[in-house]
Amino acid sequence: AVARARFVADNPASRAAHERAVAHLPGGNTRTTLFYEPFPLTMAHADGCLLTDLDGHTYVDLLGDYTAGLYGHSNPVIRRAVESALDNGWNHGAHGTDEARLAAVLCERVPSMELVRFTNSGTEANLLALATATTHTGRGTVLVFTGAYHGSVLSFGSGAFPLNVPHRFVVAEYNDIADTAAAIDRHADDLAAILVEPMLGSGGCLPADPAFLAYLRARADETGALLVFDEVMTSRMAGGGMQELLGITPDLTTLGKYTGGGMTFGAFGGRADVMAMYDPRRPGHLAHAGTFNNNVLSMAAGYAGLTELFPPSAARELFDRGERLRARLNAVAGGRMTWTGMGSMLTVHFGPGPVTGPRDLRPAPAHRELFHLDMLARGFHLARRGMIALSLAVTDHECDAFTAAVDGFLSELPD
Numbered sequence: 374a375v376a377r378a379r380f381v382a383d384n385p386a387s388r389a390a391h392e393r394a395v396a397h398l399p400g401g402n403t404r405t406t407l408f409y410e411p412f413p414l415t416m417a418h419a420d421g422c423l424l425t426d427l428d429g430h431t432y433v434d435l436l437g438d439y440t441a442g443l444y445g446h447s448n449p450v451i452r453r454a455v456e457s458a459l460d461n462g463w464n465h466g467a468h469g470t471d472e473a474r475l476a477a478v479l480c481e482r483v484p485s486m487e488l489v490r491f492t493n494s495g496t497e498a499n500l501l502a503l504a505t506a507t508t509h510t511g512r513g514t515v516l517v518f519t520g521a522y523h524g525s526v527l528s529f530g531s532g533a534f535p536l537n538v539p540h541r542f543v544v545a546e547y548n549d550i551a552d553t554a555a556a557i558d559r560h561a562d563d564l565a566a567i568l569v570e571p572m573l574g575s576g577g578c579l580p581a582d583p584a585f586l587a588y589l590r591a592r593a594d595e596t597g598a599l600l601v602f603d604e605v606m607t608s609r610m611a612g613g614g615m616q617e618l619l620g621i622t623p624d625l626t627t628l629g630k631y632t633g634g635g636m637t638f639g640a641f642g643g644r645a646d647v648m649a650m651y652d653p654r655r656p657g658h659l660a661h662a663g664t665f666n667n668n669v670l671s672m673a674a675g676y677a678g679l680t681e682l683f684p685p686s687a688a689r690e691l692f693d694r695g696e697r698l699r700a701r702l703n704a705v706a707g708g709r710m711t712w713t714g715m716g717s718m719l720t721v722h723f724g725p726g727p728v729t730g731p732r733d734l735r736p737a738p739a740h741r742e743l744f745h746l747d748m749l750a751r752g753f754h755l756a757r758r759g760m761i762a763l764s765l766a767v768t769d770h771e772c773d774a775f776t777a778a779v780d781g782f783l784s785e786l787p788d
């Protein structure tokens with residue numbers, strides 16, 4: 374209550390903005406995950422790794438827009454790419470040159486990607502991957518996992534009431550081979566796809582056990598289902614995504630977030646024999662339209678980002694920085710918190726570990742809200758749920774300062 378009262382007193386302009394927004398947006402919100410009590414901050418400006426709110430407070434941005442903000446705010450390379458795209462006009466209603474260049478980079482880097490198509494969001498990419506799998510196999514069932522988030526209509530976690538499209542979804546326990554085996558055995562004949570995040574992102578930054586993913590690969594081969602990796606968040610782990618790190622190649626992969634350079638973006642792609650269904654030169658091809666699929670801003674920003682700012686060497690450096698940060702945070706946590714994740718994506722869980730699957734997650738304690746408000750008061754912006762996604766603009770200096778802030782929080786927290 375004290376932390377909330379201080380937050381209200383410190384943020385009159387954000388509070389007034391929230392009150393205005395509530396009149397026309399349900400709860401003042403158009404993106405559920407951004408809401409928190411007593412009201413979310415409204416940002417006015419961002420540059421590099423810093424965010425400034427309406428009341429003039431500046432925060433180190435450790436959330437990185439849930440991985441979409443990989444390049445840091447107002448990155449000059451991205452800005453130049455967008456500006457030069459704008460110089461040539463938009464809404465051409467025709468092909469541009471950037472979409473083929475962006476597709477070439479993705480197919481070069483991501484092991485499973487032989488052909489790719491673009492969409493407007495990760496949600497759409499996953500919906501289309503599933504439509505591709507059901508059409509290709511002529512089957513209707515999709516296996517998904519507890520804790521998974523594949524987009525606004527494809528949510529299988531706990532928490533807010535999920536909004537699901539009417540596919541035939543079967544949900545098995547993430548990272549649990551026995552439970553998954555039973556689900557696959559029950560549905561083997563009708564299984565079109567196995568859709569999985571190689572690390573649960575929204576579900577708490579819980580990496581898949583490599584043996585679990587290898588098992589899914591083997592069962593997909595045996596049943597004829599397509600294995601789909603949702604790498605919307607995890608593709609940042611290496612030039613070729615987590616599939617490259619693990620050496621496990623899915624049939625289809627979905628991408629999104631930073632891959633469009635911070636503009637609205639999604640992509641799905643994979644095996645050429647499957648993706649060829651979309652080739653409009655072929656009789657009986659599948660139609661996949663979408664006014665903004667090749668919008669010039671996303672295509673230009675995405676290509677510039679991947680080629681000029683995020684070559685595979687940069688992915689390795691970012692991964693290592695995140696690993697170092699997580700190790701230090703767990704060292705100062707002394708068992709009172711457990712920081713899970715991999716590379717540049719981390720999430721805090723209160724209490725001792727290990728936390729390896731959704732079953733290990735305890736109900737969010739009051740500590741979590743207090744931690745979020747306390748970190749804001751100390752000048753660090755992270756997700757309400759305690760998630761961090763480092764951007765390229767975050768340096769060791771910010772990581773040191775954040776580790777000290779977490780240490781400070783814990784030293785003031787009663788047992």
Ligand code: PLP
Pocket residue numbers: 439493494495496497499522523524525570574575603604605606629630638639
């Ligand atoms: N897949 C994963 C793993 C995600 O984390 C998200 C978004 O958080 C999505 C898909 C959906 O992407 P979008 O928000 O662009 O629809």
